[in-house]
Amino acid sequence: MEILAVTTGHVILASVAGLVAGGAVIFAALKLSQKAKLSNAEQELQLKIDEANRQAESIVKAAKLDAAEEVIKKKEELTAEMNQVQAQLRDKDNRLTKREDTLDRETEQLRKQENQLKESEKELQRKESNLEAKNKELSSMLAQQKNQLLKISGMNVEEARDLLLKRLEDECEHEMSQLIERKVEEAQEDVEQKSREIISTAIQRYAAEQTCEVTVSMVDIPSDEMKGRVIGREGRNIRAFEKATGVDVIVDDTPGVIIVSGFNPLRREVARQSMAKLIQDGRIHPTRIEEVVEQTQKELNQKVLQLGKAAATEVDVRGLPNKLLAMLGSLNYRTSYGQNVLRHSVEVAFLAQVMAEELGLDGSIARRAGLLHDIGKAMDRETEGGHPAIGTNYLKRFNESSVILNAVEAHHGDIPANNPYTPLIAAADAVSASRPGARRETLERYIKRLEKLEEIGNSFQGVENCYAIQAGREVRVIVDSNKIIDDNAMKMARDIAKKIEDEMTYPGEIKVTLLREVRCVEYAR
Known part of the structure; x- marks a missing residue:
C-alpha cells in the first residue's frame, strides 16, 4: 500500500512537472509568434508609409502639371480675347475711316451740286430773259399777222x-x-x-317705283271705332304692337284700312296677319298682342318652311337642310323690282338646267345653283354687303360644293367665274329678270322705255341709227363717220349715257355702245 501510494505521488508530480514544462514551451512559442507578428506589422506599416509617400509625390506632380496646364490655358484665352478686342478696334477704326471718306465725298458732291444749282439759276435767268424777249417779239408778230389776216379775209x-x-x-x-x-x-x-x-x-336694295308697294301692307278694319281700340289708351296698344312686330303702324284718316309699314317683308307679313287676327278677335291689349304675334310668327315659320320644300321639290333639288329650306321659302315674301324672288329663283333653276344640258353639263348642278343663287336676298337687310357674298357665306355653313359657291358669288360678276356653270347662272338670271313683264312692267311701259332709249340716242347730232336691244339693257348707236371722229366718239357715248341717267328711270344698268365705221370701196376696171 505504501509502495502504491508512493508511486501514485510520483506520477502526479511527473504530470504536474510535464504540464508546467508544456506551459512554458507554449508561452515561449506564443512570445515568439507575437514578436514575429509585430515585426511583420512594422514592415507592412513601413511599406504603406512608403507607398503613401510615393502617391503623395505623384499627386503633387499631377497637381503641378494641372496648374501649369491651367495657367497655359488661361494665357491662351486672354491672348485670344485680346486679339478679338484688337480686331474689333481695328474694324471700328476702319469703319470710322470709311465714314470719314464717305462724308468727304458727300461734302464734295454737295459742293458740286451747289455749284450746279448756281449755274442752273444763271441759265434760268438767261432763258427767262430770252423768253421775255421772244414773247414781246411774238406778240408783235401776232398783231401784225392779225392785221394782215383781217386785210386779206375782209373780216x-x-x-x-x-x-x-x-x-x-x-x-x-x-x-x-x-x-x-x-x-x-x-x-x-x-x-x-x-x-x-x-x-x-x-x-338690289332700292327701287323707287316699287318702294311704296313692297314696303307697306293694308289691313281692313270694320269701323273707325276699331281704330281707336287698335291705338289703345294713350297709344299703348299700338306701341306694344310696334315693339312686338318691329314695324310701323300708320293709322290716319283713310277710311276702312290701317297701314303696316316696314322694309323686312317677313316682319311685315307677321304684323299684317297678327293685326287681322286681333281685329277679328276684338280683344286688343298688350298681353293679347304679344300672344297673337308669337303664334303668328310660329305659323309663318312653318309656312315658310313648306314653301321652301315645295320650291325644292318643284325643281328636284334634294338634300337641303330645313334651315336652308326655310331661308329659301322666305324669298316668297321678298321682291326685286316687283318680281317675286322665289319664283325668279325657280325660273333661273329651270333655265340654267336647259342651257347646261344643251352644253353636255350636269343639269342637277345647274338647277341647284340656280335655285340658291339669290339666297342672300333673304338676309341682305340685316347683313352688311351684297347678296351674292352674303349668300355664299351662308351656304358655306352647309358645306355646299365650290361650284355652287362660285355660281352664287359670281353671278353678278363680283368675282371671276371658275367653272362653266357660273356663266349659265348669270345668263339665266338676266333672262328671267329682263323678260317683259317679269318685273311688273307692262308691255306698254316696256315699249315706251325702248322708244325713249332710241329717241335719246337719235337726238344727238351725227347719229344715223339707234337701236335698243337686249330688252332695253343695251343701246347700239351708229354714227356718221364723216361727222364724228374717233376722238369725239367716247365723249358722245358718255353724253348719251348721262342723258339716259338724267331723263329715265330703269332697273339695273343700260350699256351704251357707239359704232363708227369707215368703209372704203373702189373698183379696179
Whole structure:
C-alpha cells in the first residue's frame, strides 16, 4: 500500500512537472509568434508609409502639371480675347475711316451740286430773259399777222374772234375727248370691281317705283271705332304692337284700312296677319298682342318652311337642310323690282338646267345653283354687303360644293367665274329678270322705255341709227363717220349715257355702245 501510494505521488508530480514544462514551451512559442507578428506589422506599416509617400509625390506632380496646364490655358484665352478686342478696334477704326471718306465725298458732291444749282439759276435767268424777249417779239408778230389776216379775209374783229373761238372750241373738245377716254380707262382699271359691288347692292336694295308697294301692307278694319281700340289708351296698344312686330303702324284718316309699314317683308307679313287676327278677335291689349304675334310668327315659320320644300321639290333639288329650306321659302315674301324672288329663283333653276344640258353639263348642278343663287336676298337687310357674298357665306355653313359657291358669288360678276356653270347662272338670271313683264312692267311701259332709249340716242347730232336691244339693257348707236371722229366718239357715248341717267328711270344698268365705221370701196376696171 505504501509502495502504491508512493508511486501514485510520483506520477502526479511527473504530470504536474510535464504540464508546467508544456506551459512554458507554449508561452515561449506564443512570445515568439507575437514578436514575429509585430515585426511583420512594422514592415507592412513601413511599406504603406512608403507607398503613401510615393502617391503623395505623384499627386503633387499631377497637381503641378494641372496648374501649369491651367495657367497655359488661361494665357491662351486672354491672348485670344485680346486679339478679338484688337480686331474689333481695328474694324471700328476702319469703319470710322470709311465714314470719314464717305462724308468727304458727300461734302464734295454737295459742293458740286451747289455749284450746279448756281449755274442752273444763271441759265434760268438767261432763258427767262430770252423768253421775255421772244414773247414781246411774238406778240408783235401776232398783231401784225392779225392785221394782215383781217386785210386779206375782209373780216372784222368780231368775226375773227368768233372764228378763233370756234377753232379753239374744236381743239378743246378734241383734247377733252382724249382726256375722258384716258380717265375712263384708268378708272375702269382701278374701280370696276368696287363700282360693280356698289351698283349691285344699290340695285338690289332700292327701287323707287316699287318702294311704296313692297314696303307697306293694308289691313281692313270694320269701323273707325276699331281704330281707336287698335291705338289703345294713350297709344299703348299700338306701341306694344310696334315693339312686338318691329314695324310701323300708320293709322290716319283713310277710311276702312290701317297701314303696316316696314322694309323686312317677313316682319311685315307677321304684323299684317297678327293685326287681322286681333281685329277679328276684338280683344286688343298688350298681353293679347304679344300672344297673337308669337303664334303668328310660329305659323309663318312653318309656312315658310313648306314653301321652301315645295320650291325644292318643284325643281328636284334634294338634300337641303330645313334651315336652308326655310331661308329659301322666305324669298316668297321678298321682291326685286316687283318680281317675286322665289319664283325668279325657280325660273333661273329651270333655265340654267336647259342651257347646261344643251352644253353636255350636269343639269342637277345647274338647277341647284340656280335655285340658291339669290339666297342672300333673304338676309341682305340685316347683313352688311351684297347678296351674292352674303349668300355664299351662308351656304358655306352647309358645306355646299365650290361650284355652287362660285355660281352664287359670281353671278353678278363680283368675282371671276371658275367653272362653266357660273356663266349659265348669270345668263339665266338676266333672262328671267329682263323678260317683259317679269318685273311688273307692262308691255306698254316696256315699249315706251325702248322708244325713249332710241329717241335719246337719235337726238344727238351725227347719229344715223339707234337701236335698243337686249330688252332695253343695251343701246347700239351708229354714227356718221364723216361727222364724228374717233376722238369725239367716247365723249358722245358718255353724253348719251348721262342723258339716259338724267331723263329715265330703269332697273339695273343700260350699256351704251357707239359704232363708227369707215368703209372704203373702189373698183379696179
